[in-house]
Amino acid sequence: MDLHERARARCHWLPDLTGRTGARYQVLVDQLAADIASGQLKPGDRLPPQRLLADALEVTIGTITRAYREAERRGLVEARVGSGTRVKGTTEQPPDFHHLSRAGHDSIDLSLSIPIPNPLRQQQLAAILQQIASLPTAIESALTYQPEQGSPLQREQLCQWLNAQGLMLLPEEVILTEGGQHADFLALQALIKPGEAVASAALTYPGMIAAARQLGLKHIPVPMDREGIRPDALERLCQQQRIRLLYLMPEYNNPTGLSMSQQRREAIVEVARRHDMLLLEDGVQFVTPDLRGTPLFELAPERALYIFSASKLLSGGLRFGALRAPSNLMPQLRVALRAQCWSSPGLMGAVTCQWLAKGHADPLLHWHWDEVRTRQKLLHEVLGQYNLSSHPCGFHGWLQLPEPWRAADFVKLADSRGVTLIAAEPFCVGTQPAPQAVRICVTPPASRERLQEGLERLAQLLHDEPPLMPPLL
Numbered sequence: 001m002d003l004h005e006r007a008r009a010r011c012h013w014l015p016d017l018t019g020r021t022g023a024r025y026q027v028l029v030d031q032l033a034a035d036i037a038s039g040q041l042k043p044g045d046r047l048p049p050q051r052l053l054a055d056a057l058e059v060t061i062g063t064i065t066r067a068y069r070e071a072e073r074r075g076l077v078e079a080r081v082g083s084g085t086r087v088k089g090t091t092e093q094p095p096d097f098h099h100l101s102r103a104g105h106d107s108i109d110l111s112l113s114i115p116i117p118n119p120l121r122q123q124q125l126a127a128i129l130q131q132i133a134s135l136p137t138a139i140e141s142a143l144t145y146q147p148e149q150g151s152p153l154q155r156e157q158l159c160q161w162l163n164a165q166g167l168m169l170l171p172e173e174v175i176l177t178e179g180g181q182h183a184d185f186l187a188l189q190a191l192i193k194p195g196e197a198v199a200s201a202a203l204t205y206p207g208m209i210a211a212a213r214q215l216g217l218k219h220i221p222v223p224m225d226r227e228g229i230r231p232d233a234l235e236r237l238c239q240q241q242r243i244r245l246l247y248l249m250p251e252y253n254n255p256t257g258l259s260m261s262q263q264r265r266e267a268i269v270e271v272a273r274r275h276d277m278l279l280l281e282d283g284v285q286f287v288t289p290d291l292r293g294t295p296l297f298e299l300a301p302e303r304a305l306y307i308f309s310a311s312k313l314l315s316g317g318l319r320f321g322a323l324r325a326p327s328n329l330m331p332q333l334r335v336a337l338r339a340q341c342w343s344s345p346g347l348m349g350a351v352t353c354q355w356l357a358k359g360h361a362d363p364l365l366h367w368h369w370d371e372v373r374t375r376q377k378l379l380h381e382v383l384g385q386y387n388l389s390s391h392p393c394g395f396h397g398w399l400q401l402p403e404p405w406r407a408a409d410f411v412k413l414a415d416s417r418g419v420t421l422i423a424a425e426p427f428c429v430g431t432q433p434a435p436q437a438v439r440i441c442v443t444p445p446a447s448r449e450r451l452q453e454g455l456e457r458l459a460q461l462l463h464d465e466p467p468l469m470p471p472l473l
């Protein structure tokens, strides 16, 4: 073994720089940032001594010194006399969503559909921001106006990631948006005229209800069964009036957690074709390929739009999403997006696409998908004896309350026991009565133990039964 081989054998972090162009020290720092982002290097991990790494990589010690100094300047590492150079930890608290939640500070929040807090998210974003600073294409896209559809490079990168997840979208059929809600609003605004009718499951995502109302559209509720929207009921509604677009979440409906079988998807596509109706498929609640059915844009590419968002994968604060549309609709979408905001911000696109690219986000995503599944099992362990529906990788469950519970009382009493929930009301389309049900989100608590505590308080409450109302005259 020569000197270099011996050094390589002793290095616990050995970046592969072969074939990489640019100044050696810079390439080394970029690789360091990428390895922190991917979780390969964790806060507190010690970098190899400079002399050892120089021998291992067959570069001068000056190159390593310069790289470590640059990494320190970029906030990736800190050097302490006597303990070497270590990967910097985050001192920040996980994000506090209390401005969104109605939960008090001591309350266990089961009301918000947000990713599970994890400091790895902050660490990865910090490292990605460092990488972005040295990527000329990212700087360029932040400083120049983008085409309405969004940067071609970012659409390419996004589609590469989606394709690897089994979602076969093409860059030319995608328009980048400022999140899923924006994609939803954009589709409705560009394609449907005020006064025209759109439809959705009778229980649906409140952002869709708000967008349709804001745009002056008629919003028709479609009756549901165990798979969501009923094709026979949809057919009847279509015979009574012209419905321009059907909004749906075939993978799992927010809030009911219900999924559509292949047969159900095909039946809905058939109705849509018969009545020349557009389909707006909301895929914001991302489902892993092993649990996903056939997306509607594959079954009916000529009429199905598809919404993607980074909000449930990485963070809602990025405000990054995309809308897939058939090519004949793209000109209208481009014109509407330009009228709204010209294009989605290039910098946020660069951050998100860089984060998703080359597996940087994988450690966070895989942890998250595993953790959500474990939490779903916990939900069923604690409340499975009741009428509960949910998806194995869903952020929430839907609990039909046993008699004689009413949802408003249950939410109020849960609140008094320190658990915050949402009842069915905001998910109801039109004026139909709300079912006596609540949505229970498993993702907001920072730990599994805290979730379990919240769920057990709900189980106890269900066991105790509601208090009798005083008689009224």
Ligand SMILES: Cc1ncc(COP(=O)(O)O)c(C=O)c1O
Pocket: 113, 178, 179, 180, 181, 182, 205, 207, 249, 254, 282, 284, 285, 309, 310, 311, 316, 320, 321
């Ligand atoms: C079904 C559904 N669609 C869209 C959105 C909005 O996504 P974004 O935060 O990317 O705007 C949400 C957010 O909870 C959602 O649940």
